[in-house]
Amino acid sequence: MSSIALLRVRGLSRRFGGLQAVADLNFDAWSGEVLGVIGPNGAGKSTTFNMIAGALTPSAGSIEFDGQRVDGLPTHAFAARGIMRTFQHNKPFPSMSVLENVMVGMHTRIACSLWQVVAATPAAKHAQAHAAKRAAELIEFVGLKEWIDADVATLSFGQGRLLEIARALAGEPRLMLFDEPAAGLSPSECLRLADVIRAIAARGIAVLLIEHDMRFLMSLAERVIVLNFGRSIAEGTPDQIRVDPAVVEAYLGDLGALSRA
Amino acid sequence: MRDLLELTVSALASGCIYGLLALAYLLMTRPTGIINFAVGEWGMVGAFGGFVLLSALEVPYALGLPLVVLVMAAVGWGTERLTVRPLVERGAPVLAPILALLGMLVVFREIVSVGFGPDPRPVPGALGFGRLELGLIAGSYQSFFIIGSTALVFVGIWWFFERTLTGRSFEAVAIDRRAAALMGINLARVTAMAFAAGAMVAGFAGVLVAANVSAHFMMGLPLAIQGFTALVIGGVGRVEGALLGGLILAFTEQFIVRYAPIPAGLAMGVPLVLLILFLLIRPTGLLKAREARA
Amino acid sequence: MKSLAGYFFAAVVLSAIAFVLGSYQTDVYRKLLLWITLALSYNFLFGVSGQVAFSHFTFYGIGAYSIVILTTQLQWPLPLAIVAAVLICVVAALVVAIPATRLEGFYLALATLAFAQLFVVLLNEGGSVTGGTGGLANYRIPEIAGLRITGPWYTIVIVVLMLGTLAVLWRLERSHFGRACRAVRDNPEAAAAMGVDPRRTRIVAYVISSALAGLAGMVYAFVDNTVNPVIFGLENAFLLLFMVIIGGSGSHAGAVIGAVLLYLMPFVLSPLIGHHHALVFGLVMVLAVLFQPQGLIGLWHSLRDRRAASAGRSTP
Numbered sequence: 001m002s003s004i005a006l007l008r009v010r011g012l013s014r015r016f017g018g019l020q021a022v023a024d025l026n027f028d029a030w031s032g033e034v035l036g037v038i039g040p041n042g043a044g045k046s047t048t049f050n051m052i053a054g055a056l057t058p059s060a061g062s063i064e065f066d067g068q069r070v071d072g073l074p075t076h077a078f079a080a081r082g083i084m085r086t087f088q089h090n091k092p093f094p095s096m097s098v099l100e101n102v103m104v105g106m107h108t109r110i111a112c113s114l115w116q117v118v119a120a121t122p123a124a125k126h127a128q129a130h131a132a133k134r135a136a137e138l139i140e141f142v143g144l145k146e147w148i149d150a151d152v153a154t155l156s157f158g159q160g161r162l163l164e165i166a167r168a169l170a171g172e173p174r175l176m177l178f179d180e181p182a183a184g185l186s187p188s189e190c191l192r193l194a195d196v197i198r199a200i201a202a203r204g205i206a207v208l209l210i211e212h213d214m215r216f217l218m219s220l221a222e223r224v225i226v227l228n229f230g231r232s233i234a235e236g237t238p239d240q241i242r243v244d245p246a247v248v249e250a251y252l253g254d255l256g257a258l259s260r261a
Numbered sequence: 262m263r264d265l266l267e268l269t270v271s272a273l274a275s276g277c278i279y280g281l282l283a284l285a286y287l288l289m290t291r292p293t294g295i296i297n298f299a300v301g302e303w304g305m306v307g308a309f310g311g312f313v314l315l316s317a318l319e320v321p322y323a324l325g326l327p328l329v330v331l332v333m334a335a336v337g338w339g340t341e342r343l344t345v346r347p348l349v350e351r352g353a354p355v356l357a358p359i360l361a362l363l364g365m366l367v368v369f370r371e372i373v374s375v376g377f378g379p380d381p382r383p384v385p386g387a388l389g390f391g392r393l394e395l396g397l398i399a400g401s402y403q404s405f406f407i408i409g410s411t412a413l414v415f416v417g418i419w420w421f422f423e424r425t426l427t428g429r430s431f432e433a434v435a436i437d438r439r440a441a442a443l444m445g446i447n448l449a450r451v452t453a454m455a456f457a458a459g460a461m462v463a464g465f466a467g468v469l470v471a472a473n474v475s476a477h478f479m480m481g482l483p484l485a486i487q488g489f490t491a492l493v494i495g496g497v498g499r500v501e502g503a504l505l506g507g508l509i510l511a512f513t514e515q516f517i518v519r520y521a522p523i524p525a526g527l528a529m530g531v532p533l534v535l536l537i538l539f540l541l542i543r544p545t546g547l548l549k550a551r552e553a554r555a
Numbered sequence: 556m557k558s559l560a561g562y563f564f565a566a567v568v569l570s571a572i573a574f575v576l577g578s579y580q581t582d583v584y585r586k587l588l589l590w591i592t593l594a595l596s597y598n599f600l601f602g603v604s605g606q607v608a609f610s611h612f613t614f615y616g617i618g619a620y621s622i623v624i625l626t627t628q629l630q631w632p633l634p635l636a637i638v639a640a641v642l643i644c645v646v647a648a649l650v651v652a653i654p655a656t657r658l659e660g661f662y663l664a665l666a667t668l669a670f671a672q673l674f675v676v677l678l679n680e681g682g683s684v685t686g687g688t689g690g691l692a693n694y695r696i697p698e699i700a701g702l703r704i705t706g707p708w709y710t711i712v713i714v715v716l717m718l719g720t721l722a723v724l725w726r727l728e729r730s731h732f733g734r735a736c737r738a739v740r741d742n743p744e745a746a747a748a749m750g751v752d753p754r755r756t757r758i759v760a761y762v763i764s765s766a767l768a769g770l771a772g773m774v775y776a777f778v779d780n781t782v783n784p785v786i787f788g789l790e791n792a793f794l795l796l797f798m799v800i801i802g803g804s805g806s807h808a809g810a811v812i813g814a815v816l817l818y819l820m821p822f823v824l825s826p827l828i829g830h831h832h833a834l835v836f837g838l839v840m841v842l843a844v845l846f847q848p849q850g851l852i853g854l855w856h857s858l859r860d861r862r863a864a865s866a867g868r869s870t871p
Contacts (some may be wrong), residue, residue, distance in 0.1 A: 366837070533673040
């Protein structure tokens with residue numbers, strides 16, 4: 001691990017009218033580490049996630065990625081920087097096959113101009129072949145090999161989730177953001193998902209994971225941040241978090257969740 | 262001065278027609294989200310209905326006009342039933358009914374063209390072709406009739422939306438279709454009523470305006486554009502916006518034609534330029550939709 | 556079509572036809588090729604990029620009028636006029652696309668509809684520059700190096716235009732740009748998350764499609780040797796939309812089928828319904844949207860899939 005955090009969040013805040021959804025959040029994320037963000041409903045997890053993914057602009061504070069400010073940039077600029085995300089409610093492109101969906105994720109990495117495309121130069125052909133090959137590799141990596149040419153409408157929910165991941169990975173991210181990836185998955189699908197996420201972190205990619213399913217997240221994350229009412233109330237390893245008094249109190253209404261974690 | 266007032270009356274009358282067309286769109290778009298490009302053709306159908314009943318068959322106006330409007334209700338209901346309902350029930354993308362209605366635009370126009378030929382057909386005015394002079398204010402009978410009846414229509418529609426339960430259910434559907442359905446509001450019925458109402462209002466406008474311009478199979482598209490422009494200016498959210506937009510469009514148009522040193526043909530471009538300007542600068546229109554009440 | 560050989564073969568065949576046709580048939584053939592060209596570029600804008608626009612014939616007109624005005628009124632040599640006319644189309648497309656792509660679906664349709672009507676109004680009021688409502692006539696294609704391209708040789712120019720348009724759009728559609736267009740059409744939020752700039756993608760798609768329409772317009776100008784406002788109005792814009800949908804939106808083959816079918820249909824139906832082909836088009840359009848939204852090409856695909864499935868079943 002390098003000595004400077006890949007992602008540095010300082011004083012991150014977001015208001016919606018009169019509601020302070022996130023207030024003064026500070027944390028770092030490192031390459032190769034799985035960082036989990038948990039909290040009760042309404043704690044501000046999604047808002048935080050969307051700000052780091054570039055889907056929302058912060059009201060205050062800064063998000064620094066690889067030493068450069070990214071907050072305030074348009075959404076599509078985040079992928080170019082190396083930040084890719086999945087969606088909790090799968091958002092595939094229904095008019096394209098699984099392979100083509102993943103190839104879209106590669107958009108920022110394709111080094112070929114439209115003039116070259118129109119002229120069908122060798123460079124364009126090479127870029128296309130390379131993209132298809134890389135996409136196929138990623139599809140195999142997440143375990144969707146047999147479905148490579150399938151219509152996305154035929155995928156199950158869990159498979160659609162894996163497609164989300166393959167598509168995001170196609171962007172060659174250095175930071176992968178997972179939006180409640182375990183939601184809606186069966187236990188066996190969760191196990192496979194955990195393997196995939198660990199493999200991604202093992203490749204040196206920083207992983208930030210928001211999750212409601214405590215058990216899933218605790219088994220996967222090396223470090224956990226706990227949010228409540230838009231603020232960070234605890235930060236540490238899963239074991240430390242489990243017994244932190246502030247965390248216990250925040251989840252007091254859901255002792256069952258905490259004991260399962 | 263008299264000149265200016267006459268122009269004002271004329272612009273008011275035109276503005277009412279544009280407002281009615283905008284209202285027709287609004288009645289259909291609000292609850293369903295479907296943009297019915299064929300509204301102008303419905304105005305044309307109404308105009309020809311007026312020709313058949315009032316000119317050819319010489320039915321008295323007081324009977325003929327409501328008859329036309331009733332027939333238009335059937336036209337609107339029929340269109341919805343045949344070309345919109347199957348798509349909505351199937352869960353087709355929003356674009357599909359819009360495209361189907363575009364096809365219907367052509368169908369309506371061609372049917373009228375086949376049936377009545379290319380020549381314009383006269384439609385009588387409500388009170389004959391006289392002029393009324395009230396002091397300094399002067400205008401044709403038809404202009405005053407248009408203004409008066411449009412005012413009634415708008416008041417009636419406003420009252421319907423504000424004060425009746427059925428009207429409030431329209432609003433509910435406009436705000437949130439799923440929630441409305443969950444509360445027991447019959448979406449199919451609301452949609453059918455919306456289209457019937459839209460057709461009635463459009464046909465009504467068609468009969469009124471045809472007294473001045475005659476019924477002609479190509480009159481639909483200009484009406485549609487004027488209606489759209491009025492809608493965009495006034496804002497899609499509110500019934501009053503339709504009338505406001507229509508009046509602003511008519512006044513701008515007529516005053517430019519009368520007082521600006523540009524050739525008459527270019528005046529046809531006024532609604533188009535206004536439409537483009539509003540789309541670019543203020544696509545939501547001048548009046549905002551009502552916020553949810555606590 | 557993938558290979559250069561394929562294009563070459565098609566060019567030869569389509570050009571050879573030009574030499575065996577009589578003058579009436581040549582006119583029909585040329586117009587058919589032009590409609591196919593327009594349908595291909597409109598299909599990219601509407602079907603692939605998902606933009607409902609009514610401005611395609613407007614750019615056809617901008618290209619046509621530009622080339623005529625530049626060569627006959629300003630006496631520019633043809634090569635220079637071609638370059639200038641293309642530039643005019645590109646600039647006009649940018650002027651429309653940059654603000655218009657900020658608008659959501661319906662509003663874009665409305666804005667392009669207004670733009671199309673405005674173009675016709677301006678043409679009608681253009682005085683001696685545009686020839687007003689009568690348009691411009693009595694001109695001929697200028698010579699290049701002492702040669703005047705007419706007759707079957709000009710038909711070959713149209714064949715090249717059509718195949719060239721197909722080649723450009725085919726390659727774009729299969730590339731990362733085509734995928735980006737589809738992604739933005741399907742789900743702009745997800746597309747942005749993947750690094751696709753939705754607005755820029757739409758603008759580029761709009762400019763390329765419209766410029767291709769303008770180029771076709773330039774070629775058209777010397778087919779009838781007359782241009783007038785009616786040709787470039789909304790009637791034909793609707794017809795183009797019908798062609799693309801009935802043929803199968805999003806597919807090149809669909810665009811070709813739709814164009815061929817709807818262009819030739821009036822010739823076949825004329826004995827039955829006279830001039831009122833539009834009625835049939837409207838009805839077929841409504842039926843297509845209701846019963847076969849994938850268009851004729853979709854019908855072909857599902858028939859083919861069904862045959863493949865039953866073939867699979869019959870083998871033990």
